Amino acid sequence: MDLHGRRVSGNGITVAIIDSGIDVRDPRLSGTRIEGFNIRFGATGHAFLGADFHDESGHGTEIAAAVQRMAPRAHILAVKIMDARLRTTADLMAAGIETAYRNGAQVINLSLGTSNMGKALLLRDCCALAVEAGSAIVAAAHPKGERAYPADLPEVIGVFAHPECPFERCWWFDASVYPPAQWKGLSGKYMACGYTFPLSGVSTGRSWRGSGIATAYMSGRVACLRQADPQGPVLQALREIAKVPEPDAGYR
Secondary structure, three states: OEEOOEEOOOOOOEEEEEEOOOOOOOHHHOOOOEEEEEEEEOOOOOEEEEOOOOOOOOHHHHHHHHHHHHOOOOEEEEEEOOOOOOOOOHHHHHHHHHHHHHOOOOEEEEOOOEOOHHHHHHHHHHHHHHHHOOOEEEEEOOOOOOOOEOOOOOOEEEEEEOOOOOOOOEEEOOOOOOOHHHHHHHOOOEEEOOEOOOOOOOOOOOOOEOHHHHHHHHHHHHHHHHHHOOOOOHHHHHHHHOEOOEOOOEOO
């Protein structure tokens, strides 16, 4: 990523990917430092960490590859909370956020969310603690602006995708231009490319697209911004590189 004439690649930054795990054998991740955990709840409701974070569905691996494409020198911390059918819970998301920031993640990626308002307070508490610890949280927003947590929380960078958004760009939907009354949950969010780009000749078996992939690219951008200015305000830096689309002109 080019930033003010300087090439940055996320070097020295740890990005936590809270998802279905990661397949470390994927050729797109060759040379990337990857560590991780799996999280499960026991009968008593306590969270337990395990060492096996192998991806059974391929989703988390696609997310990691998208992050790596934007920030090829970033370290990856896999936090597996999904099963092979991509099922999880808001409680596991909260445990994943806590695990990520307690293990030094400067950027936390969640290409998922919940519409359950009853869990919003739990997630906000975890996100607030993560931000206080120095992490930036990037989460997938609902593509139609419906309720989605943690993306709708004020501590979180919410991201959605649009088919016409090119990989090189991202847009910020400034709430003063795109008011919540009209744009609902997309107001104040970022829009990015939502398509994967596999290596030539490499078959991944599945094709993922949408807000989850857009979130991964944005997490890579945030990792690069963190490398460029480790103590600087991420939101201000993002808004400097993002464009605000003109309502009458469209996204281009």
